[in-house]
Amino acid sequence: MLGLGDINWRTQPHVQLASSPLSRFRSTLVPPEFSRWWLAPRSTYTSWQLECNCVWTYTMHVPPKKRLNERVAVLREGCGREEETSRIRAETLDETAMARTEVVTEVRLSVCVVFKAGSTAWNFLMAHLYNNTAILESREWYKMMNVLKPDWERYRQITASSKYTRVLMAREPLERLLSAYRDRIQDQTHYSHQASHYAPLIFHSVRGIRYSWRDLFHANGTLKMVPTFPDFVRYLVRTVPETYDPHWRPIHLLCAVCRANYTAVVHTETFQEDMHYIMKRTDLNTKIDEKLMYTENNKGRGNTQDLLVAYYSMLEPLVLEQIARVYKKDFILLGYDPTSLLNLISPNITIDWRGEGLWYLYS
Known part of the structure; x- marks a missing residue:
């Protein structure tokens, strides 16, 4: 004791x-x-x-090896309770996961790279590892996914191999969603494809208004009118999650989490320590200095918990419950529990994030 x-x-x-x-x-x-x-x-x-x-x-520290093993056990236990996937859906999940998988053949390592969950830091490291001058000069780190993704046959071999370390990136779902909104929709200091594409859809869906290009956009493509966070979330709960942009699509729909036989689940919250252990275990640390990964690590602006409470408190309780249910499988399979956060956001109303019945979101 x-x-x-x-x-x-x-x-x-x-x-x-x-x-x-x-x-x-x-x-x-x-x-x-x-x-x-x-x-x-x-x-x-x-x-x-x-x-x-x-x-x-x-505070009691948990060693990285034990922590990673526990997460994989949680994932496998959760997957064991999932209903059998149809052949067509399984093929779709596998194709999506293959497109997000990066393979470092030299050290027998594969990573399902998830936007807003450490992808920039990882791809920055990969660009330096392979000295990809085009990407290093353009700083479009996400393009490393096209460089390192396997073909279909190679992907199947890797997911079945006992010699590969297969890593899944993960982040607390509500935190990841908010980060995506702030970076890709709200922040208009730079052009964003997501803001340009989704703002008209959000306004039409939520407000019933079709704005002209001139009314909605500046000449440089940034927004004159920015959808609020409640607008953004209300749009999402009316939309099928499989069609979400990868920056906020649930991770279980991006990485085939129950089909790719992952051997490690890396949480953004412990990213540096988790990746240090994996790089050492696979000898990747002998080929490149892992500290490079942290020089391009996008850090959030402001206190995370304060931001989460501030933004999600804007939502009506029903909408908060709906969006939590959209990410239900991510919570369960990836080892997160939003109950305490939801209690902070909505202290007087119980949010039943484990409930069923997502069908009514799309009506």
């Missing part, structure tokens, strides 16, 4: 959280005046937070 000397306590501003008793720890870990607890397991640590006038957090 851990004693108080083994604990790293730190305080944070008070937030009201769901609680559950952990009585067996009380005498050892908790000052007796506190009576309610909240347990929130995370990828790298276990966090016990107490409801009082502050939040106390205990």
Whole structure:
């Protein structure tokens, strides 16, 4: 049993959280005046937070190997409960995953590269590994996907091989969605294909208005009117997820997560440590300096939790529940639980993200 000397306590501003008793720890870990607890397991640590006038957090590190193995176990267990996929759907999933897979043959490593989940950092590293001067000069890192993707026969060999390390990139779904909106829709300091393509569709779907090009766009292609986050999300819950842009399409629809036999699931939240372990395990670290990967790592702007609460609090509870259900499989299969975040966003209403019935979203 851990004693108080083994604990790293730190305080944070008070937030009201769901609680559950952990009585067996009380005498050892908790000052007796506190009576309610909240347990929130995370990828790298276990966090016990107490409801009082502050939040106390205990942090215990989990080794990368154990963490990656646990995520794969969660994925395989979840996939074992999935219904059998039809042949046509399976082929579609495999084709999509193949297009997103990058293969580093020299070290027998494949990665399903997911936008907004570490893709820029990874492709920056790959561009340097293969000294692709065209991409290094243009800084269009995503084009490494076309350079390193396998053909169909090679993809099938890799997914069946016991000699390959097969990596799946993942990120907390609601955080990834918000990051995609802020970067590809809201940020008009640069031209974005997603803003140009989806803004007219969003306005027509949500507001019933078809704006002219002159009314909607500046001469350089950036938006004069930017869809709000509620507009964006309402558009998504009226749209079939399989048709989403790859920046916000659910990962289980991008990477065939139950078909590609992944041996490691890398979370953005622990990206640096996870990739350090994988590069060392595959000897990729002997071919290129992994520190390059972190020089081009897109960092979010602002406190992540504050941003999540601020943006998602704009949504009506029903819409919040709908969008959470769109990413239900990502939560379950990739080892995330949005319950605590949803409680922060909507403290007075229970959001049933595990519910069924996505059919009504498209009516």
